[in-house]
Amino acid sequence: MKSNLIKALFISCIFVALFSCEPEKKKRALNLPQTDLAIEPMIPMPTKVIPTNSGFALDKFTAIYTSENADGFPEVGQFLSEKIHAKTSLDIPVNTEDTPEREGVIYINQSDSLELNAPEAYQLYITKDSIILNANTSTGAFRGVQTIRQIIPEIPNDTVAPYKVWNIPTGKIIDNPVFEYRGSMLDVARHFFCVEDVKKYIDLLAYYKYNVLHLHLSDDQGWRIEIKSWPKLTEVGGSTEVGGKSGGFYTQEEYSDIVNYAAQRHMTIVPEIDMPGHTNAASVSYPFLNGNGKEVKLYTGMRVGFSTFDTRKDTTYAFIDDVVREISAISPGPYFHIGGDESHVTKKKDYVYFVEKVEKIVQKYGKRMIGWDEVTTANIDSTSISQFWSSKANADLAVEKGMKIIMSPAKKAYLDMQYDSLSKHGLHWAAYIPTDTAYKWSPETYEGVPLENILGIEAPLWSETISNIDELEYLAFPRAIGYAELSWSTPENRDWEKYKVRLAQQAPFLDRMNVKYYPSPLIDWKKSQYTYKEIKKD
Numbered sequence: 001m002k003s004n005l006i007k008a009l010f011i012s013c014i015f016v017a018l019f020s021c022e023p024e025k026k027k028r029a030l031n032l033p034q035t036d037l038a039i040e041p042m043i044p045m046p047t048k049v050i051p052t053n054s055g056f057a058l059d060k061f062t063a064i065y066t067s068e069n070a071d072g073f074p075e076v077g078q079f080l081s082e083k084i085h086a087k088t089s090l091d092i093p094v095n096t097e098d099t100p101e102r103e104g105v106i107y108i109n110q111s112d113s114l115e116l117n118a119p120e121a122y123q124l125y126i127t128k129d130s131i132i133l134n135a136n137t138s139t140g141a142f143r144g145v146q147t148i149r150q151i152i153p154e155i156p157n158d159t160v161a162p163y164k165v166w167n168i169p170t171g172k173i174i175d176n177p178v179f180e181y182r183g184s185m186l187d188v189a190r191h192f193f194c195v196e197d198v199k200k201y202i203d204l205l206a207y208y209k210y211n212v213l214h215l216h217l218s219d220d221q222g223w224r225i226e227i228k229s230w231p232k233l234t235e236v237g238g239s240t241e242v243g244g245k246s247g248g249f250y251t252q253e254e255y256s257d258i259v260n261y262a263a264q265r266h267m268t269i270v271p272e273i274d275m276p277g278h279t280n281a282a283s284v285s286y287p288f289l290n291g292n293g294k295e296v297k298l299y300t301g302m303r304v305g306f307s308t309f310d311t312r313k314d315t316t317y318a319f320i321d322d323v324v325r326e327i328s329a330i331s332p333g334p335y336f337h338i339g340g341d342e343s344h345v346t347k348k349k350d351y352v353y354f355v356e357k358v359e360k361i362v363q364k365y366g367k368r369m370i371g372w373d374e375v376t377t378a379n380i381d382s383t384s385i386s387q388f389w390s391s392k393a394n395a396d397l398a399v400e401k402g403m404k405i406i407m408s409p410a411k412k413a414y415l416d417m418q419y420d421s422l423s424k425h426g427l428h429w430a431a432y433i434p435t436d437t438a439y440k441w442s443p444e445t446y447e448g449v450p451l452e453n454i455l456g457i458e459a460p461l462w463s464e465t466i467s468n469i470d471e472l473e474y475l476a477f478p479r480a481i482g483y484a485e486l487s488w489s490t491p492e493n494r495d496w497e498k499y500k501v502r503l504a505q506q507a508p509f510l511d512r513m514n515v516k517y518y519p520s521p522l523i524d525w526k527k528s529q530y531t532y533k534e535i536k537k538d
């Protein structure tokens with residue numbers, strides 16, 4: 001009798017042991033909710049999404065493997081691992097040789113046979129057992145990694161997490177941007193923003209697949225980049241800002257730090273030195289540059305259009321040559337922006353003469369010139385780029401000259417415009433731009449610019465009315481998220497009603513990133529995407 005009891009006990013112990021040996025992973029996978037890749041909050045919306053309605057379990061057993069010899073791929077894998085850690089606290093190894101327990105692998109492969117063959121294209125195949133991200137270039141892989149980040153559920157820390165598994169819906173994604181230039185501009189001249197603020201903005205833009213940050217580095221109120229051959233530009237010209245507080249500037253080392261940080265996120269920095277107008281800070285530093293005939297002094301107001309360089313002096317061009325040379329040497333991207341807007345006190349013929357000369361200087365240092373749309377009134381090269389902000393006539397001129405155009409219509413794409421009359425920050429000279437107006441326009445057809453002339457879209461954030469990162473975020477978000485979709489997604493994939501549902505679900509990410517976005521009343525913000533409570537218990 002006793003021995004029978006011992007036997008039974010022994011058998012049941014074995015049974016319990018066996019049962020608890022059932023792979024933990026399998027047990028967890030059984031508890032995954034039904035999922036649908038097609039309704040994930042991806043922004044910008046990918047070209048094609050084909051759901052297969054099952055789940056990949058991201059957990060502590062997952063590993064990332066990348067093509068090891070393809071340029072930049074291991075770094076992209078590392079970036080994904082870091083971002084997974086920030087979101088889930090999981091430590092996912094990259095290219096580890098320790099494999100025994102690994103299940104559910106994320107592969108990031110260099111591949112020449114994508115359905116869409118373009119530099120930033122990528123494909124994702126998500127099955128129950130693996131995620132395969134294929135891209136031709138590490139830039140394509142980086143864009144695909146943003147998609148993966150967006151479909152890992154954002155689970156609040158305080159939610160019960162019985163299995164510590166993040167369910168990723170299965171399916172296939174084929175994706176590629178419509179426009180090659182997808183940018184935002186930050187005006188660090190009217191108010192100065194420190195390196196950390198700029199990096200945070202870069203991080204947020206990169207998540208939405210932007211590839212350009214244009215820095216407006218000089219204006220009447222401030223000069224923000226060290227030029228070693230002309231030190232007073234920053235000593236004097238960098239000393240103040242709108243409102244009269246002390247301004248600031250980037251040393252060349254700090255600027256390079258920003259450039260490298262952006263490059264790691266596959267983004268290009270476009271430096272802008274605005275001239276011949278908007279040059280009061282430069283002229284206060286070196287008065288020989290001044291061409292408006294008046295005495296120059298530091299300016300901390302918000303007026304535009306009162307300053308100009310002296311366009312007929314050789315020394316002005318010697319100065320510009322040094323500035324373009326020094327900045328180009330630390331800007332690996334292909335562009336140099338010369339401003340050229342609102343030169344209201346420069347005589348027309350002087351303006352044209354100036355732009356043509358400066359274009360040659362920019363080209364001498366191996367860069368492609370960008371200028372605000374007024375530059376098209378000069379006789380410039382078809383390789384130069386016009387940034388449309390207000391003048392249809394200038395857009396037509398650019399098309400006539402065969403130039404590429406960056407679309408930044410002030411009425412639709414200016415991030416410094418107020419949302420409405422109650423907005424805490426911003427201006428409204430062009431329009432009020434609520435979150436839906438920012439999204440509901442078509443860059444492909446705006447002002448009749450032919451599609452083949454459009455290089456892309458840029459959303460400028462002028463900083464007369466904002467002086468810290470919280471205020472910057474209030475104006476930029478959520479509108480900048482919409483511009484990301486306008487510049488990446490096909491017109492067929494853009495629909496306000498569908499977009500606003502996905503936008504609402506950005507709240508947990510924005511909150512985790514401590515982004516002080518404007519909580520537009522048009523959006524039914526979802527504070528949490530999905531919680532473990534939705535996972536059925538056994």
Ligand code: TNX
Pocket residue numbers: 304341342372389410414416427462463464
């Ligand atoms: C116009 S748009 C400007 C900027 C101002 C902005 C304010 C353009 C090329 N120039 O100098 O900061 O309006 O919205």
